[in-house]
Amino acid sequence: MDAAVRELTYAQAIQEAMAIAMDMDERVFLMGEDIGVYGGAFQVTGDLVERYGADRVIDTPISELGGAGVAVGAAVTGMRPIFEFQFSDFATLAMEQIVNQAAKMRFMLGGEVSVPVVMRFPAGSGTGAAAQHSQSLEAWLGHVPGLKVIQPATPHDAKGMLLAAVADPDPVMIFEHKLLYKMKGHVPEGHYTVPIGKAEIRREGCDLTIVATSIMVQKALDAAATLEGEGIDIEVVDLRTIRPIDRQTVIDSVKKTSRLLCVYEAVKTLGIGAEVSALVAESEAFDYLDAPIVRLGGAETPIPYNPDLEKATVPQVPDIIAAARDLVKGVR
């Protein structure tokens, strides 16, 4: 098979990245609930315990606060832990260690230490797992100086950004949408990194910029493909990192297209869309805008169990198509 078109799923790409990181650096190890023989709740660690042993693929008790703290402590003292939360929702139990300790330790100690910990958070709705297993909390952590927060949207980036995260001296939080785990895409062999802090233009266009995160990138591309048939030419920016955010790529894109639509799954208000809108409004791109900025985000509700309600809670392709069309046609 042609190596250039080798395809892996998003989950396999992450697993491969973790294996490469462990091969390259004996300080790297994995911690989390049921990541050993069970293979992880979403089979991301898979058989890594068989390949690297239970000393490097450590099942923790159900103790998120303690577990995250142990990872922070190990990171500060020379190890390179990759800590898996079984669901991103359980970050709420570990907020103390993430927000008060991991994020601030280097700062509080005047730069005497660094905290090279990586934390992985399976996130998002669409699995029927209801209100406590479906949230998108990335903006919570995005609000904390000291953390880096990324949302890879493709298998390629899932691997490359994880390897960049492991190499990074500071704490990196990776939000992985659960519905992406089975997505297939081209993933190069071997070690490579995708930089943290750089957005990627997934599709070039001149009528409208859609800034999307995570699973919304693919939905935005689907919407753009449909609208192409109507003569609407959309540029899709995959933000990839929400802290530190890549202002320049967003600003340059909006200067080119003069219209901005932000699409993200998390609750709409006080979220990533507000940040992206504001950074454009504060920049020289403001003068280029031909239409109000529009945000499409999650409804102001916890994620409901009923599948139709669940779908209606977060932006879907038809919602993106409708919003983009209205923006370009000047309905807004």
Place this chain on the structure above:
Amino acid sequence: MATARKAVVDSRANLPFVYRQYSPEQLRGVLHKMYLIRRFEEGAEECYMRGLIHGTMHLSIGQEASAMGICMPLAEDDQITSTHRGHGHCIAKGAEVSRMFAEFFGKTTGYCKGRGGSMHIADVAKGNLGANGIVAGGIPIAVGAALSSKMMKTGKVVVSFFGDGANNEGAFHEALNMAAIWKLPVIFVCENNGYGMSTSTARSTAVKNIAERAAAYSMPGVVVNGNIFSEVAEASFKAVERARAGEGPTLIESKTYRHRGHSKSDRNRYRTKEEIEDWMANRDPITLFENELRDFGFIDDHGIEAIRDAVAKEIADGIEFAKASPAPEIATLENYVYTEHA
């Protein structure tokens, strides 16, 4: 006639606790409910396989005696907090299977109006404050309910169900301590089925018996065979008496086993087929209780058949009710987030 009755009473004197404490009719009712829990979960599982229910679910098949035994001495207005494996607790506390099925089908007639599903099943009117998607999430809430009971002098007792995995969360330890220092009317029930997902208690927990944790919070810690209804009910009865008398909390560890995988995506790679089969064949809680009832002359085969038939009908009716119920309107998406104002 009088002599015959005396003979029955005398013969009961040597029987295990529940046979002395409860009437034959009540005990037959317990068997009925154990079957109801089992068949409800089998029915839910089948509906899931057929694509009628989405998401996931955690079945408590094999743990029915624990739920029933703990709830046996509770009054209707006593309260419980439950877990992700909460269908049995819900039925044991008095819920109707029809409204539970409706919830699983995501319908407005469900206990949570289709918003919660299996993982958040509740029946507030019957004192079930809800299952919980967060391991150990319900434990402090139970302590809070017990604080209400004490402050409002309602006399209510609160039971907090949780699994063995939950005993390693901070919430467990913080909650037990507060319950102890304030002598609250709460009973902590650890249903130890040997595993938290794939992780055995031997690998996750520093003590052999979770009941030993009680010593750290100066409360009684009791281990019972969770598959023997009478043992569980006796321990619960004593803990309820203690709580009602204002003497404070108890930790009961109910040792049991789940026959099914952790959830619908479990491949059972962390335990052997032999282990599962042994528990199913030799320690099934319904079989054990049914045999006892029969041996002690509380029921005959005809009576057992009648219970099974009645349960089968209740389950079939429940599923029909759920299917026929309306789904929520999309326009109601943001309902119940906050309290509605008139």
